[in-house]
Amino acid sequence: MVAPVTTAAGKGPSPGPCRRRTDSGPSRARWTAWLVVAPFLAYVGTFLLYPTALVLAGAFQDGDGAFTPANLAELTRGVHLQAFLRSIELSALTALLGAVFGALLSWAVATGRPEGALRRVVIAGAGVLAQFGGVPLAFAFLATVGFQGFVTTFLRDAFGVDLFATGAWLFELPGLTLVYTFFQIPLMVIVFLPALDGLRPQWREAVDSLGGSSWTYWRHVGGPILLPAFLGSLLLLFANAFSAYATAAALVSQGSPIVPLQIRGALTGEVLLGQENLGKALGFGMIVVVTVAMGLYALLQRRFTRWQ
């Protein structure tokens, strides 16, 4: 990333001071200058800011549009509070699992050749599972450990082990945890690999030449440098799991154990009188949680880039 910029800046005539005014006047120039950006701003305003504002405002309104704190108060009670706690638990657990195993996988990839086939395959595969995931992942796990799945039937026929002896766990929280790690680990590889690539080999060599072991290196050099990036990735993974909907929706068709599925219920089910805006209140709650996680992520990210 850095090299092309320096070559480009080095060979061209110096930009900046010799800027030429080619338009007829400053006032007209300013006006037309804004015109180019207008379609983008209009589009983002309509399809991103307006829907978001509807959710945020709706969270504080009753069915007639009058102000009410009742929707948000509903979030602190009963099933909705439980859903938030369960969502946070699921996201935190899968973020931790994803971060640990994803960091290990990143390390295994980073120590290989930078242009190697392994690296290409892992990065492309990680991109697919982390961003494409969704419904196909749910079906991947149905084919593997569903009632008629590959592993389920194999264990039953070969060892007489019944995977579902304790109930339909795949369609409940333990199943979601298992499936979520399948896109959390790849996401960790995507966000953590650049940080590992940023470790300079000279640092390792310096530790080696001073007689330090592998442990000394990770304890005193690599670890402390990577810690902000690791914690940041952990937060990003948390936000990712917290926002995920498709996999859970395809896997869990009955009940709404987590917040995204409760929003589905609010959108598709019949709405109780006085709870027209419950979906928006749930959405508001999700935005708050994700914004906190992403804000902390941005802070940590800034701290890490000092080292690069």
Added chain:
Amino acid sequence: MAVTKRGITRSAVLLVLGAYFLLPLVAMAEFSTRGANGTRSLESWSGIVDDPDLVDAILVSVQLAVTSSVLVLVLLVPTTAWIRLRLPGLRQLVEFLCLLPVAIPAIVLVVGLAPLYAWVDYFLGDSPLTLTFAYAVLVLPFAYRAIDAGLSAIDLRTLAEAARGLGASWGTVLLRVVVPNIRGALIGASLLSVALVLGEFTIASLLNFDTVQVRVNLLGKRAAGVSIAVSLLSLLFAFALLFLLSFVGRRRDASPANGSPEEG
């Protein structure tokens, strides 16, 4: 000693995690080729083309992938190039707006989009292609990062001034100077957009449009084999797209070095 120990740990990590990620794919291949009474058959795979609803849904998704990538490029390329050249004060705002969808989960966005789509229906009809507007928002952060990185790698101001000095209009600068120079970034942004749109489920399903993922989910209830076959197919297709992307990225990094002798 340290080297071999490291090598063993590395192989162990790759083997265990490799098996963990490959097992479900193998299981999908096995499940989708099951026939009656323990035989193998390709019925589930041929079932894909035999289901007209599924074929329609696939076509809709492919069209959406194209229209959404085109829309996001048409919106972003002039805007990002222009703010670098003429309105640097707007850069932070545009960056903030482009990265905002990361903080707003799709499942929340759809709550606000539902009333908006009543109006879209009213003005543009209820074609599933109207999902383009929602999808361009979803791919905005990814496309922005790719295009922004592409623009950072060229000396945009010098190029634009040279072209303007030779009498080119701003349109010509954009189409014949900016676009060819960030070709790699544009291909990257499009490939990512295509992959994301083909995999999207949340918005399509809750706005009641039949895209491939919505169809696959519905089919799962009665024809699990076909659903699993389509799922495997779409995962492999997305993998092929992103694998291609890894080569595009390399070419972009190499291009300034290749280009310098011609300019000198």
